Amino acid sequence: MDYVSKITPQIIDTPDEESQAMLSQLENNNPDIYEQMKKNSPFFHQLNNAQQGLLSTDQELQKLNDEERLTHEMYTRKSALNHKRVEEKQKLVFKKAFKKAEQKFYQNQLKISKKKKQTQQQIDFYEAYFKELSLKMNKDLKYFIHPQKKMQIGVINYQSGFKSFNQPYIRTILKSKSFRSEIKDYILNHFVREVQEEMSYKLLKFIKFCSRMYEEALKDFQMNSAKNDDEEYFRNFIRLKMEQSILKNSKCKIPWSLQEIIDAQKFALNLIDQEMDMENE
Template sequence: MDEQKITPQFLVTPDEQSQAILSQLENNGLNPDVYEQIKNDPLYLQLNNALQGIPSTDQEIQKLNDENRLTYEMYTKKSTLNHKRVEEKQKFVFKKGFKKAEQKFYQSQLKISKKKKQNQLSIDFYETHFKMLSQKMNKDLTYFIHPQKKMQIGIITYQSGFKSFNQPYIKTILKSQSFRQEIKDYIEKHFIQEVQEEMSYKLSKFIKFCSRMYEEALKEYYRICAKNDDEEYFRNFIRLKMEQLIVKNSKCKIPWSLQEIIDAQKFALNLIDQEMDMENE
């Protein structure tokens, strides 16, 4: 049979509609009922096992319906492209740790005084953790601001001395003993559990997105190929369309696996230990 007749061709770039659906899921999340329904689906169990490093058997995959088997295939293909650098893993950990350190500080301050405004709380946070370091490094306190945030003092808005939450920024803020201890405590005691819970939710959103893309692929097939009743062409069409919308879509992310989470924790703690060793030299 002519290969052209059984192998449809698609543009590499995902279409605008799929991007809009992905954006909607990212911004609005999932209805709690939908989330619980997905978590009870056999596909969720198999993909969650994959995240934990537990491979599914052929028998388990064959028990899934056509749509779910195809979603499992898309996840598998996507995961082979999902290689993360050490710096990316460290950034992931420390951005979460920074946020938790802020939240913990704000909560403790609000217990003392509920009248403090957000701007003052931000100033107090940086002064508590970075004032001594700023004096030691002969840098203004605003130098240590989170690169993706701004600090308002009066009518003036201040920004970080760094362009992004990168390795140099991470190493700089880890020079603060108090901040280093706060973030190390979070990474050791809470990071893995919290991130696993977050990945569970992201897995549900990934499954939901794949389901929507399967529906879109079917609609497109019946719109432009309704007269083609070749089963092989139909299966190739749906599979390749799903690859275009999911695997080749850089904005469609799969959740971090347990091993990636553990590696990220290990790399982050190693960096903290390095900073402590340098300080003690």
């Protein structure tokens, strides 16, 4: 029996050639529409539910094809092994919060003056939030500059005193009362929703990656093991290949789960509260 032909890779049901051609054209010419179509698929919704901590029933899983069930299995198994470190949590939250504070400041600056150069706007941002604090702490302003940013005005170079976006840097910028207030509002009211939207697109990328790995596993079977007509051997062969490509591949990342996003939010708010308590002592 030809088990390869029984298990045809697919993500959404498009059995006729005309539909396949339309999808291909959509993907090439208008990827946004293509992504929306994929998001409307039952399989995407099941993985999206898993991302939010909701388990699929056996009845729901039975409606999936073999490729989708295997992808679902790879996701849930990798998710169980996926533990976020403190460094990952703080970078996810505070880098996004920092960026949002910058964007808001620059937008307000443009309302005042559209003639300022971008570098000067960046310097203005650090001076607005951290200059008073730098004087109070007797620390150069460079210790408040984002570690991944370099600025220059004339012959003066502005570069961070920190090598990475680590906890010492985060605790330093959190000593600014105005900056704390700005990012706390974002973390409380916008962070979870915005990151969830990002993770939705990353989930689509994960599905695409798994689909590609599945197709490669099928091709590998056809080239090297097609003479073996045992169905159990075939399924184990495909599963093993998928495990090597996904579970054991450190470069294959799954999106953050809703619980991980909430945990990161709580971690960040706790760090902010700690700085506020220290200030009030």
